[in-house]
Amino acid sequence: MKKTQLSLTVNGQNYQLAPLPGETLADLLRNRLKLTGTKIGCNEAECGACTVIMDGEPVLSCSTPAERADGKTITTIEGLAKPEKLHPLQEAFIKHGAVQCGFCIPGQIMTSYALLQKKQKPSSADIRHALKDTLCRCAGYPTIENAILAAAESLQSGQPVAEPQVPPSATEGATVGTLKIRPDAVEKVTGEAIFTDDLKFENMLFAAVKRAGVPHAFVQRINVDKAREVPGVVTIMTARDVPGENIHGLVILDWPVMVGVGERVRYVGDAIAIVAAESQEAAKAAVELIEVDFDLQPVVSDAVQARKEGQPQIHEKGNLLKHIKVRKGDPEIGFAEADVVLEHTFHTPATDHLFMEPECSIAVPEGDRMLIYVGSQIPYQDRTQVARALGWEETRVRIVGQLMGGGFGGKEDIAGQIHAALLANATGQPVKLLFDRHESLIVHPKRHATQIKVKLGAKKDGTLVAAKTELYGDTGAYASLGEKVLTRATTHSAGPYKIPHVHADCYAMYTNNPPAGAFRGFGVLQSAFAFETMMDNLAEILGLDRIELRRKNALRVGDETSTGQIMRESAGLVECIDKVESSMLKVSGLPYEELFKARRVPDAEHLVRAWGFASAFKNTGLGGGADDTSGAEVELYEDGSFQVRSAAAELGQGLVTIMRMMVAEELAVPAEQVSVLVMDTDLTPNGGPTTASRQTYVTGNASRLAAKTLREAITATLSEKFDMAPEKIRFAADGVHVNGHTLNMREVYSEMKASGKDPRVLYEYHAPETKPLGQGGDMHVAFSFASQAAEVEVNTNTGEVRVLHVISANDVGRAINPLGLRGQVEGGVVMGVGHALLENFITKDGYVVTDRMSRYRIPSIMHTPEITSIIVEDPTKDGPYGAKGVGEIVLIPTPPAITNAIYNAVGVRFDSLPVDQEKLLWAMEENKRELLS
Ligand code: FES
Ligand code: FES
Incomplete structure (x- = not known):
């Protein structure tokens, strides 16, 4: 018989509700009980974001009919904390920095909660098993795991949750360079965080x-x-x-x-x-x-077809969005001087951001x-x-x-x-x-599918003498940021190396596929895969050490990039290479000459392991002659607190923490005394786009300089009032010291007001001028550099690849918030694992095949390798405290490090992504002699 009344207990409260046709438990919780902490990422039982506890068991509320909750006891994220006291899981997620965009966090915490109810001392394997279907696209999986272990320990011992083990910046300030939690972390672990879909308006x-x-x-x-x-x-x-x-x-x-x-x-x-x-x-x-x-x-279904004669013209001006050219020297001269010339063509697929929200x-x-x-x-x-x-x-x-709930460019x-x-x-x-x-x-626009041909010439000793690349980028039906993305792909297409002769031609083509635009890595991920595969190939053909080959050719201070920019400073690639190399020796315990050799796993002969290596660079900021500007406003309030405002976007990457830390540093106040308001065109000045790893640099600088200017205004006011030279006035943690007085910020506010000064400064920061491509000179304000080593295990029976360990060294100029930086590194590596092994946005004749979450695979906690993060700090002159961009570089070397490792393990070199298990199995069978002898 059909029920006329549902009776259920939610977070300790009893409800009697009339059933609604087709209603899911998630609908009931979100719409009728206003418990919007339960999130909907897919509505198809794939992501785990909607997990709640029903009679002690975790359930996916998006696929649970509301009627099934009749007579049951439900706990949602809102029911976890006691008044004024967070659950240790919530506390641990905050302290350890497991919260990024926060959209998946209720699902992660509720799944973990169910685990800890059953297993008080879970192992890493228990945690991974429990969370295997609860996806996080920010992919801080290692930190999530550590947070759960710390929470379990705290629950057992009754002691506070242990602090995370994250080293601070080598050059710590009072605030900058120390570990700081996100200002929005508490609301994100309690379910109070409001995302757009959680809002309701009358008559909506x-x-x-x-x-x-x-x-x-x-x-x-x-x-x-x-x-x-x-x-x-x-x-x-x-x-x-x-x-x-x-x-x-x-x-x-x-x-x-x-x-x-x-x-x-x-x-x-x-x-x-x-x-x-x-x-x-x-x-x-x-x-x-x-x-x-x-x-x-x-239908025009790929970029190469789009450029052929006689194809349908998708836009009035034709199918060519732009022909992008890089010209340095004459590659033909270089190839004539070379002892070896290699040429190969690579393919990368479109991929989707799959942000959880x-x-x-x-x-x-x-x-x-x-x-x-x-x-x-x-x-x-x-x-x-x-x-x-x-x-x-x-x-x-x-x-x-x-x-x-994540963006990644999408x-x-x-x-x-x-x-x-x-x-x-x-x-x-x-x-x-x-x-x-x-x-x-x-x-929404995807990552560009590309075809990249690389021709590379080198001397016997490994000196690179010439490179010629030809790229085709599928920008789909509309331009979006296609021209910009493919310009980066082109200008980075000869890698982070000093090469005297480089020509690159890229054809950004319209097709009838979904548009392609910005996606973390911004075109450089694709070209790095092609070039770093060629570098390993070259090392093998010349009988050289692959790390040494990269070190020999790495861009250093004084060298010129492919676009004619002289590296005047902040070129930390060699340090990244050196540090990954020594870390590999330490982590693997192998002698140097064995590092890249294939190793069979004892007692499991079908499992073969090996390391692979890759390097990359990525510009910070818009560059290319664009006006790269951001505004920030800092205001002192009557209660002595500050607010920093900018319309720069916070998508989970941690910009709000960076802004508050920089303001706190300049004004010598605790970070918690600074609130942050972002993304409101009425209330916050224009921060420009959140793209191109630019926000720490430009909005960081705008925030820092607004705070500095406010500090100068305060100094001037107090100097006049207390008759003391401005340079003798000192800002310290306990207040502003002036002529024997120590004023707290409330008193400073009063003094400013009394003297008719507005305690508020708007600062518009303009990044140093850059040159458009083709004009030589500085095309970018700075570059971040990275090297990574990946250890893989290939199952020769099935073709399955597991990434066991990734060592990631990133030259970020200066680590402003090491806790947030760790999240970026982990997220980048895991997304890179996805691009190497799983992710493929498939279209057929313009129709989308991967049109459900179940058809588009992204990494889960089960795909997450152990990650060793090494932070290299080679500061850049104009970056705030020396900082450069970090959001993209952390991902770029991962796919080639993995594919190079697969080659080292089983002798199969991939020239397309993602690695196809079937293809690998077939190739291994075809190339048996190249396997271990
Ligand atoms: S929203 Fe329920 S599993 Fe994704
Ligand atoms: S924090 Fe998990 S999806 Fe962003």
């Missing part, structure tokens, strides 16, 4: 988008009549209803807000119509009833303005793009940035912001547009 409507579903066609007819009949539908809009310009794009305006009748569909994710309805179900039902007739066109935008009309609640990597550009489509002045639009382009705004404008009501995972996978 729900939106859905009719996608083209075909990759290339002309729209002949759109009929929304049946859709309008769906009860609850409030409005339906098509291209002709866009009041402003029906176009958007980050660099080039080539992406229609909606494709209208007579216009061209260029990929399956193109929007045809948008619906606002009183419920999500009604909006989706209406979308299903929208009729569209297409005149289907032949799917895109969500809520547009709220307010008077004659529109507020957009969204997690965006470029709030000010969102404002411009929304205003353009509405046909409004920009200042009438306000982007109210929300916590972001939240730079417009997702639902414009559509939600159009519907809210048309209806006068708030409108939420939430992508499900399927829509997220289909619509």
Whole structure:
């Protein structure tokens, strides 16, 4: 018999609720009980974000019918902490820095909680087994594991959670260089953190988008009549209803807000119509009833095809977005001088960011303005793009940035912001547009699939003399940041090495695939895979040591890059190489000559292990002549606290901690005395895009210099008031020392006000000028460098590859927050493991095959190697305290280090990613003699 009443206990409270058809436990918790700490990452039982405890067992609430909770006791993340006291798991996650974007954290903690209920002293294997299906894309898995072990220890001993073992920066300041936890960590472990989808507004409507579903066609007819009949539908809009310009794009305006009748569909994710309805179900039902007739066109499905004669032209100007060229010397002269010349072609696939939080935008009309609640990597550009489509002045639009559950470059382009705004404008009501995972996978830009040909010439002693590269990059249907990404791929395509003759040509091509844009590594991941594979190949052919080959050619101070930039300082590659080399010797216990040899595992002859090595570099900042600017404002409040504000984006990477630490350092106050506000176009100055590993550098500098300027203003005020030379006034932890007085910051505030001074400084920081590609000189303000060694184990029976250990040395200039930096290193390495072994966004003739989370594999805790992180600090002159970018470099050498290790283990060299287990097995059989003798 159908139940008429559900009775359940949630976090100690009893509820009697009427059942709703089709309701899941997650819906019930989030929508009816307002317990939004339980997150939805996939809604298809794949990610674990929605885990809650039901009668002591962890369950995926997104796939548990609410009716099944009848008579049960449920604990959610909100029920874990006692009043004023966090659970040791929550405390350990905070202390150890396991919280990054935080979106997966409720699921991680609840799964761990269930484990600790059963096993008080879990082993690492127990933890890995328990968390194997609970995904974290920030991928701080080693730290999550350590946090659980520390929590278990604390629960056993009754002692406080032990501190993490993370060395501080070699040059510690009072705050900078020490370990600091995130300002938003507590809310992220208690479920109080609010992401966009957690927000509710009165009279809020729900939106859905009719996608083209075909990759290339002309729209002949759109009929929304049946859709309008769906009860609850409030409005339906098509291209002709866009009041402003029906176009958007980050660099080039080539992406229609909606494709209208007579216009061209260029990929399956193109929007045809948008619906606002009183419920999500009604909006989706209406979308299903929208009729569209297409005149289907032949599909361009890869970049090489796109450049061939006679292919369909996807945009009016053709299929070539840009031909990017690097010219240094004359490679033909170099190849003529070379003792050996190698040439090979490599392929890398499109990959998806798979941030745990799917895109969500809520547009709220307010008077004659529109507020957009969204997690965006470029709030000010969102404002411009929304205003353009509405046909409004920009200042009438306000982007109210929300916590972001990861981005990795995938939240730079417009997702639902414009559509939600159009519907809210048309209806006068708030409108939420939430992508499900399927829509997220289909619509947003990916990492560029590439084909990269490398020709490399060297002398017998390993001196590199010439390199010629030819790249094809598939930027999909729209430009997004394709030109910028592929420029980085091209300028980095001869590796971090000194080579006198380099030519590179890249063809950034439009195709009918989903667009490609920014993704952590920004094109350099692809070219590093190709070039570092060639470097190992070269070492083998010349009979040279692969580490020595890299050390010999590494860019050093005084050397010139492929684009004509002289490295004047901060080139820590050799130190990275040296430190990884000595760490490998220590970690492996092997003699040097055995380091890269294959080793069979005793008593398991089918398992073969070996190490591999790779290096990389990555620019910090926009460079290439762009105006790289960020603004920050620092204000002293009456209560003696400070706030630092910038519209730079926090997507989990830890910028908010960096900003508060830098302000605290300059003003000699505890970091906790500084709050941070980001991503609001009304309240925070423009921080520019969060891309190109630029924010620590530019917004860090803006925050630091705003604080420094405020300190100078305070000094000037006190100097006058207390009649003391400014240079004698001292800022210290206990206050400002001036002429025998020690003033706390409350008193400083009063003095500033009394003297008519505003205790607030806005600072706009402009990074040093750079030159566009082709002009020589400084194309970038700085480069980060890295080397990595990976140890793999190949199962010769199955082709399965396990990465056992990665040693990662990164020259980051200066480690501002070593705790956050560790998270970046771990996350980068694990994402690199994914790109080497798992990740492949598959399209077939423009249709997306990997259109569900279950079809797109990313690394879990089970794929996580042991990670040894080595921080190299070769400071850069203009970086804040010497810091350079870190977010991308940590990932780039991982795939070639792994594929080089596979070759060293079993003699199979991969020239495409990801490593295909079947292919490896087949290749091993074909090349048996190359296996161990
Ligand atoms: S949201 Fe339930 S498993 Fe992903
Ligand atoms: S902290 Fe796990 S997904 Fe970001």
